[in-house]
Amino acid sequence: MPKTANLESKRLILELKLLADVGLVGFPSVGKSTLLSVVSSAKPEIADYPFTTIIPNLGVVRVKDGRSFVLADLPGIIEGAHQGKGLGLQFLRHIERCRIIVHVIDMSESGRDPVSDYKIIQKELKEYGFGLDKRPVIVVASKMDEEGAIDRLKEFEKKTKVKCLPISALTEEGVEELLYRCADLLDKTPAFPLFDKDEEELENKVYTLPEEEKEFEIKHPTNNTWVITGDKIIKFYRMTNISTDDGMMKLLTRLRKLKVDDKLEELGAKDGDLVYLDDFTFEYFR
Ligand SMILES: Nc1nc2c(ncn2[C@@H]2O[C@H](COP(=O)(O)OP(=O)(O)OP(=O)(O)O)[C@@H](O)[C@H]2O)c(=O)[nH]1
Ligand SMILES: [Mg+2]
Missing domain, CATH: 3.30.300.350 (GTP-binding protein OBG, C-terminal domain)
Incomplete structure (x- = not known):
């Protein structure tokens, strides 16, 4: 007769978090997927409606000097994401494992204000915890080919005192420079520990089977x-x-x-x- 007295059954929810070196972060439709498609062989869906990307896409980026890294194109974020709004929590969880963040800000006439976009995302990263707001960041001004983008960028830098790297995924202006900057920053950024101490204390519970009865x-x-x-x-x-x-x-x-x-x-x-x-x-x- 098989022994069943010590068997336990549990319902487990397992969470897969992707491991990428660099995470592309920004509001929906700022051009994250387009950028990934230009710098890697990944083929993410691209469209001008929000939340085109629902599941993160990964691409291997090769810099001209031979260095390479994994870039993740993450779903767009909106205000309240840390409380689960939009694709919020799903999105934020993935950034936990990225060593550096590329924060993409749309400088086209999108109807949104780049300054408030920037502040909202910084706030969401902070509210989420796990030190996401302290992760090394490169702030990128996207869609610089669009009319009025240069003025909006100047205005943005003046108001926030944050220096941006201007790029256009369409014309590829600034894209190579961005890849060099990512590789340089990665060289200086140690691997992020897989478990934050607090997270370990909070979430990791060890289950052991009851001790086997001695045979004799x-x-x-x-x-x-x-x-x-x-x-x-x-x-x-x-x-x-x-x-x-x-x-x-x-x-x-x-x-x-x-x-x-x-x-x-x-x-x-x-x-x-x-x-x-x-x-x-x-x-x-x-
Ligand atoms: N003019 C211009 N348009 C761009 C550029 N990059 C992206 N776009 C357009 O912006 C729209 C949104 O691009 P996506 O790459 O899908 O944006 P996303 O940030 O991935 O959006 P979500 O997946 O919804 O978060 C598309 O219509 C793109 O063609 C750019 O450099 N210049
Ligand atoms: Mg996308």
């Missing part, structure tokens, strides 16, 4: 006697017909397999001592 124990009631106890071994003995050679061999093999003789020796049994197993008695010889 040995008692030593008097000077020259030893008693083998234990439900399992006694049950085995009772089910074995030791009046036959086969049965006796089976019992001895079982005792040897369990290393009963080694244990008796270790405890100090001497040749000629009597050993009891239920109603069976035999002499110990080494």
Whole structure:
């Protein structure tokens, strides 16, 4: 009969977090997927409606000087993402494992304000915790080919005092420079620990199976006697017909397999001592 008493069943929710060196972060439609498609052989979906990217895309980027890194194009983020709005939490969880962040800000006439876009995303990263807001960041001004983009960038830098790298995925202006900057920053950024201390304390619970019941124990009631106890071994003995050679061999093999003789020796049994197993008695010889 299989033993089922110690079996446990659990429902586990496993979370797969991708491992990338660089994460592209920004509002929906700022051009993250387009950038990934230009710098790697990845073929992400690109469209001018928000949340085109629902599942992160990865691409291997090769810099002209031979260095390479993995770039993740992540789903767009909106205000309240850290509380789960938009594709919020899914998105933020993926950044946890990125060593550096490329924060993409749309400088086209998109109807949104680049300054508030920047502030909202910084706030979301901060509110999420796990030090996301302290991760090294390269701020990128995207769609610089669009009319009015240069003025919007100047205005942005003046108001925020944040220096941006202007790029256009369309004309590829500034793209190579961005790759060099990413590679340089990665060279200076140590690998991010897989488990933040707080996260470990909060989330990691260790489950262990209950200790296996011992097969046998040995008692030593008097000077020259030893008693083998234990439900399992006694049950085995009772089910074995030791009046036959086969049965006796089976019992001895079982005792040897369990290393009963080694244990008796270790405890100090001497040749000629009597050993009891239920109603069976035999002499110990080494
Ligand atoms: N003019 C111009 N348009 C761009 C540029 N990069 C992207 N676009 C356009 O911007 C729109 C959104 O581009 P995506 O790359 O899908 O944007 P995303 O940031 O990945 O968007 P989500 O996946 O929704 O978060 C598309 O219509 C692109 O063609 C650029 O450098 N210049
Ligand atoms: Mg996208």
